[in-house]
Amino acid sequence: MFTTYDLLDDVLTLRDMVDRFFDEVSTTRRRVEFPYINVYEKDDDIVIRAIAPGVSSSDVNVQLADNTLTIEMNRKEDYADKPYLRKEREFGSYKKSIKLPYYVDPDRVEATMNNGILTIKLTKHESVKPRKITIN
Amino acid sequence: MATQVAKRTDRNLDKKDYCLVPPVDIYETDNEYVLKADMPGVPKENIEITFNNNELEINGKIDEAYTSSDNLTYREFTLCNYNRKFLVSDKINVEGITATLENGVLTVTLPKREEAKPKKIEIKAE
Known part of the structure; x- marks a missing residue:
């Protein structure tokens, strides 16, 4: 949900994991399309x-x-057309x-x-x- | 658009806090550094750019109209205030920093100081 990826996100959102386990629905709806x-x-x-x-x-x-x-x-x-430091x-x-x-x-x-x-x-x-x- | 960045934790839920980290692109030319940040929902007058002790800080206060959840029936995004800091070298001409906002994209131009620009070295004929 308008968020950046954080390694801990997947680890700590227990509720999310449980939800996904049961019905593949994420509580944060993070994997929606643009x-x-x-x-x-x-x-x-x-x-x-x-x-x-x-x-x-x-x-x-x-x-x-x-x-x-x-x-x-x-x-x-x-x-x-220049060198990028961040993309x-x-x-x-x-x-x-x-x-x-x-x-x-x-x-x-x-x-x-x-x-x-x-x-x-x-x-x-x-x-x-x-x-x-x-x-x- | 994807890395629509930020860490959403419970403490971030207060809309007054800065909780979105805008994704940025930064590139370098001979004369300047250019930074582009995606900050949808921030009007021009709500953007604050400060430069202090080599730290460039960008703050964007979200337009309140976009944070309200009245009558909301389906949600895929949450917007709140933006904040991001960058450590910048001494080679920036601080007075020359300019910024523009277009379609929710902030562009900050950081010109290099004269001495930091590339110089062509003449080869003297013997």
Whole structure:
């Protein structure tokens, strides 16, 4: 979970080991794929945030098909042709699909990039909102 | 993006603490050292770079909007403040240090002092 590898992590997280033993689910969810996302839900709105440092908005592709949202991003290398003392950052192309809990309004999707964080705002479609049925 | 670095221990859970170590790339040219650090979620005004006793320290205060767990239903990442220190040689022109932030990537340029730059040695003809 946004963490660096520490040798002791694997040794000391006993709970993690036990969990993995039983159902292969890690408590820290560390082995997820890029881009890392968080999902927030409130009333009829869903907000999805993805970590995308060094990715310009033109290299992000957000697609909505039915109720599946796909985030695709290409993080281009910014390596200089010079000797490196340290190389810790990672680059590459990432793609992730998120199945949304309900049908969202495709005309009201809002995606913004700010300081390396992609935020996508979605709203529940009118057609799936509860409706009062009048009795004749 | 992967080594999205930091040690997450229980004591780090206080968001006020610095608990993320940004991954960095550092390269050297003839005239300067360039350091690039991934610090997503930090606005420009929340970055603090200090140079003291050959120690370069980078602090980044995370935008509070990204730390809140209100209405959170699925989590793959946790953000909090960034901190990292580097020991730097004396050969840096401290006044000349500059930094820029773009798309969550901080670039710090540390120019070398004149005497530390490579010099071409002329070979005199006999």
